[in-house]
């Protein structure tokens with residue numbers, strides 16, 4: 514083995530508000546040795562995802578927090594380096610929860626063997642993995658889009674949103690994206706095929722969105738909250754559907770926002786327009802559909818019907834900075850960290 518040590522990034526402290534570099538610490542350890550019933554996995558790609566902000570906090574959630582001093586959690590695409598398990602051979606690519614580190618030991622539970630030959634291994638973290646699956650089930654099962662309807666997509670160029678918009682187009686809908694900045698909006702329209710894309714930083718967002726959705730909004734794929742939700746709310750049609758996927762503009766909030774309580778106004782709108790809003794946690798709620806999704810998405814991707822963009826960051830040591838940027842919209846496409854060489 515060329516690398517005599519394994520680096521890992523642990524949670525050093527819990528953030529208040531936006532995470533800072535001091536919340537993370539890099540440590541070096543000897544490469545672990547697998548015993549019988551284990552294998553040694555070498556991380557090649559690490560996925561960085563918004564949910565990790567929740568794991569840094571000890572507030573009650575659907576999953577336990579990362580303990581102080583423990584490795585940051587995360588999905589990884591890794592290679593089997595040593596195996597003492599019958600179903601995994603040296604050189605196999607696997608999708609696992611390896612976390613922010615060079616090497617991980619595994620007993621094989623929850624590890625998905627991707628085989629020894631893969632054209633695009635990192636795609637298992639994006640369009641063909643959890644984010645693509647989230648887009649697919651959230652839009653089709655909860656959003657129930659029908660041809661001719663208007664679908665508005667928050668964080669439209671991101672890992673989830675980019676796929677939502679493209680599926681909406683495949684289903685014959687008008688897809689209107691909302692994204693941060695002119696370059697992302699141009700990409701959403703010219704490359705991904707959205708009918709329009711609007712910049713959420715534009716002070717005229719409400720007016721622009723009303724103009725972009727002349728027949729109102731039938732499906733709003735919510736990933737952001739904040740000003741995007743405020744612009745969407747008055748435009749929701751009767752019987753609109755909202756797949757509630759995320760609220761990223763609020764993930765760093767440490768207290769309620771100032772101002773009047775708007776709950777009654779929001780709920781009143783939902784009541785009068787008979788809006789159906791459903792939150793979901795992708796694998797908890799739809800895990801049994803993963804095979805169906807993989808088959809369909811692989812076909813669409815191979816046929817060029819779904820485009821995919823990665824924002825690839827080089828080096829484990831850059832993961833904290835890249836993750837902090839994700840919460841500010843600095844990524845452009847699915848954020849992935851390249852940790853180690855594809856071949857040893």
Ligand SMILES: NC(=O)c1ccc[n+]([C@@H]2O[C@H](COP(=O)([O-])OP(=O)(O)OC[C@H]3O[C@@H](n4cnc5c(N)ncnc54)[C@H](OP(=O)(O)O)[C@@H]3O)[C@@H](O)[C@H]2O)c1
Nearest residue numbers: 563668671672673692693736759760761762794795840842
């Ligand atoms: N429910 C589930 O099971 C599930 C599964 C996966 C993901 N999610 C959620 O889906 C959402 C998107 O996740 P992703 O992995 O696809 O991430 P992503 O869209 O690739 O990256 C996050 C994007 O969010 C936008 N953003 C960040 N801070 C913002 C702010 N303060 N205001 C407005 N926009 C902001 C930025 O895009 P712009 O520059 O365009 O603003 C940023 O690029 C997140 O809310 C995530 O938690 C939920």
